[in-house]
Amino acid sequence: MITVRELHKYYGAQHLFKGINLEVQKGEVVVLIGPSGSGKSTFLRCINGLEYFQKGEIIVDGIELHSINRLTPGKKDMEAIRNVRLKAGMVFQQFNLFPHMRVLENIIEAPVRVLGLEKNTAVENALSLLKRINLEMKVHSYPGELSGGEQQRVAIARALAMKPEAMLFDEPTSSLDPEMVGEVLSVIKGLVNEGLTTLIATHEMGFAREVADRVVIFDKGDVIETGPPDEIFANPKTERAKTFLSRILS
Numbered sequence: 001m002i003t004v005r006e007l008h009k010y011y012g013a014q015h016l017f018k019g020i021n022l023e024v025q026k027g028e029v030v031v032l033i034g035p036s037g038s039g040k041s042t043f044l045r046c047i048n049g050l051e052y053f054q055k056g057e058i059i060v061d062g063i064e065l066h067s068i069n070r071l072t073p074g075k076k077d078m079e080a081i082r083n084v085r086l087k088a089g090m091v092f093q094q095f096n097l098f099p100h101m102r103v104l105e106n107i108i109e110a111p112v113r114v115l116g117l118e119k120n121t122a123v124e125n126a127l128s129l130l131k132r133i134n135l136e137m138k139v140h141s142y143p144g145e146l147s148g149g150e151q152q153r154v155a156i157a158r159a160l161a162m163k164p165e166a167m168l169f170d171e172p173t174s175s176l177d178p179e180m181v182g183e184v185l186s187v188i189k190g191l192v193n194e195g196l197t198t199l200i201a202t203h204e205m206g207f208a209r210e211v212a213d214r215v216v217i218f219d220k221g222d223v224i225e226t227g228p229p230d231e232i233f234a235n236p237k238t239e240r241a242k243t244f245l246s247r248i249l250s
Ligand SMILES: Nc1ncnc2c1ncn2[C@@H]1O[C@H](COP(=O)(O)OP(=O)(O)O)[C@@H](O)[C@H]1O
Pocket: 011, 016, 034, 035, 036, 037, 038, 039, 040, 041, 042, 043
């Protein structure tokens, strides 16, 4: 479903990714962990076409993103970015809901404007998504009237309304109060159990252990280790992985 091959990414003079690779199969759940600043967000943003990269290739369900060395992307590049975003939905740490729109409008905006769905159909879909995340009663609320956990659940519903083939989550619970982490993780768990291809950066190690088919450890822009959670957590092979895990699990 997702292939990243020999990815190189620079931020100015900083050579962050020096040729990293990752394959994600359809239905697979891959959890990205690693210290802050190790490149997890940048990696997810590259896959979603939110960041350009300078070398390598990214393929999402057959759509290819190419490296861009010039400042302005061409028409073909823009089309690929647009198509990749239709394939892979993304949820951010900071929810990013449209603050001036009610919950319902947040969810139907892109299906109507981008997919050209009939408004009635989009509303029906939105209501069934809200039911699924237990927020039917908030359909007419503004994001500012919701708790962080509720806003993040709406952000997930908004991404799902586009019927993506895969979901990318960038630390979806990191800005939540502790008592709201569970409700968001449980929504994500539901999606994962339905077989949605998922890539998720998180510091929730218990969750990683529970849902991941595979864990990938980032450090300083490198993928330093990858494997099933049981193996990675019990038996890390590299010194760098051991150091990171002992710090986070202690
Ligand atoms: N927009 C940006 N401009 C310049 N440097 C950036 C930008 N975003 C991230 N970086 C740098 O790239 C590195 C990886 O950051 P990031 O992908 O946010 O890591 P993580 O999500 O693992 O914390 C860091 O050194 C960070 O400072």
